[in-house]
Amino acid sequence: MIEVSDACFSYGEGDVLDHVSLSVGAGERVVLLGANGSGKSTLSRLLNGSLEPTSGNVLVDGRTDGLARLVGYVRQDPRNQIVSSVVLDEVAFGPRNLGLSREEVLRRVDEALDACGIGELRNRATSELSGGQQQLVAIAGVLAMRPRYLVLDEVGAHLDVAARGRVNEVVERLVGSGVGVLEIAHDPLALFGAARAVVMEGGRVAWQGTPRELLKSDDARARAGFGEDSVARALSIAARRGLSLDLRPEPHAVARYLVREDACAFGQSHTKALFRPFLASKMAFARGSHFSLRDVSLDLRGLTLVLGPSGSGKTTLARLLAGVMSPDAGDVLLDGRPVRAGRVGLAFQRPGDQLFCETVYDDIAYGPRARGASERDVDAAVRAAAARLGVGEELFDRSPFDLSGGQMRRVALAGVVACESGAYVFDEPTAGLDGPSRAELRRLVHGLVEGGDPVVLVTHDAGEWLEEATSVAFLRDGAVVQQVEAHVAASSPELFVAVGLEAPFMVELRAELEGGAEHA
Structure with a gap:
């Protein structure tokens, strides 16, 4: 013991x-x-x-x-x-x-x-x-x-x-x-x-x-x-009605303890009409003789989720969209102009890859300072971004490498948001975040999108983002299999299976409830 x-x-x-x-x-x-x-x-x-x-x-x-x-x-x-x-x-x-x-x-x-x-x-x-x-x-x-x-x-x-x-x-x-x-x-x-x-x-x-x-x-x-977790709310309802937690259940087993009206307790997906153009056209990228991406075309207006199994090219796509890597063929355009490094905010999959200053404050301030902002404007940008990501001012003088993994991620995201780039690519932004921090991030992304900024989000946690998303792009072996509206993906497990993914729990549960299954 x-x-x-x-x-x-x-x-x-x-x-x-x-x-x-x-x-x-x-x-x-x-x-x-x-x-x-x-x-x-x-x-x-x-x-x-x-x-x-x-x-x-x-x-x-x-x-x-x-x-x-x-x-x-x-x-x-x-x-x-x-x-x-x-x-x-x-x-x-x-x-x-x-x-x-x-x-x-x-x-x-x-x-x-x-x-x-x-x-x-x-x-x-x-x-x-x-x-x-x-x-x-x-x-x-x-x-x-x-x-x-x-x-x-x-x-x-x-x-x-x-x-x-x-x-x-x-x-x-x-x-x-x-x-x-x-x-x-x-x-x-x-x-x-x-x-x-x-x-x-x-x-x-x-x-x-x-x-x-x-x-x-x-x-x-x-x-x-x-x-604020949708899965937890659905499970809570089912547990109160007798759901066993001894073994991980299939969504259809949970659905037996729910009725269609319970869906309102854990949210339903919706789309947004946002029109600022952020487009990838016939883009390709190869490492040696191996194509990481081939003939990728995407419409990235609003919030676009990029989904695919490990090794499908999602991180490579994220870096190409942000301009930190250049495609071997094709174009990435924002407002009709080619994307270059610095024009699109990029949050890396691992926050340690983009944190390098001695203090949390200086890491968040790095982008605004690099753009030539006055110290007064830098300070305002740092405090505003920190507040949006839940980074307390008591952390400002700490080394980012002394923080927990979730705290490091919030600091890295705050540094990206402080630049006010106008378009963003977030690679696995919720990895390591606790529930309140994930909810805070969803509110942040919601605000960015509502303000007209396109956001591309690479994630393994699609279930929690479908309520906010405009569309979903499914990748497999470096190619886009299809891009659909988020409300379609939210209750269509077969779209995930088609690219070699298992559908998120909430997608399967919504499909069960919307399919008219009989529940206790």
Whole structure:
């Protein structure tokens, strides 16, 4: 058993963890929830010995030493975990360090790769993989160590629905074999299959109970960050009417506990008529002999969601649309003029790639200063953008690299918004954000679009954006399969399946409700 007793931890200025007590038993699955900056990631690092508490104790099966071998830890950002240049070597790294025979190492590598559904990546370079593929490799590397306990720190943030499903299946098998799992999450679907839910606030355990108790309590859902989450609201209604949370249900099973009128409780999609032209025409891009994108044409007015499986070319498309890369063929036009770097605001998939100043304030101020704004105007832009993204002024003098992953993302987004570019491309902007921060971001994007600025949003979390979107573009193998109005995509699971994606939970649930199925 993992036993955390009265643990405190400080990075130097106040306690990040304040007398935390928590346990995870063998074969138990616990989901850890809470706002960005509440201490979840710091706690997870204590569990495998990456950090030591400043006071209190952390015991794993009665031991205080050798925790890294007992507790496998998968980070939010796989690039902070991957050390080898080839997938095979990366997954083999841990078992080799255990002194296992070559045959046993290779057996474990094959087992872990197959468990994560990425056997075909065995001989690929890790640097050439998409973010989602890198995360699956990082998980496989930890699984190959066969830990007694597993800590997953927002590992689904960069994964599509299918990949998240594979990870969930792996976790369920591990729990069934006696492995204890602590899963840090911002997704209400993570509650299914968990024995307990624990909510952190301000470095303390603020609430804990069963997933059903959490969903049935408005206060607990709000503390967990699910107050404005459509999936959580639908699940709450179903849980109050008897839905079991033992195993992750299919949407049709949830729909049996809902009626068509319940749809108003979790929102319905709608479109907006916005006409500022942002267009991509017959665009192509190749790396060597491999085409990342081929003959891509898109109408990007309003809010356009770009969806596709990992490796389909979404991030490459985002960089071409923002002008930081040039297409080998075709054009990208905004208001009839070719897009150049700096004309379109770009938020990278990982915030650490665009944060580089010593303080949060200077990072947000960098763009306005580079454009020659006066310090008075710079200060106004910084404070306005920070307020829109929920970046408190108490963080202005902090290093952005001392913040939690969600806080870093909000700072990076604030830096983009402060430039007032007039068009924006956001690559996986909600990855790692808690529920309130995601809602804040949706309001920000809504305001940008209502003000006439086109926004392109690359995401694995389509379900939460369909209510705001104008259209949805589906990518597969570097090509646009189709672009449809958002209200069509919102209840059409087959569109997702056609490009190799699993439809979001809410899309399937809407399809069930709108299809006239009989519900209890």
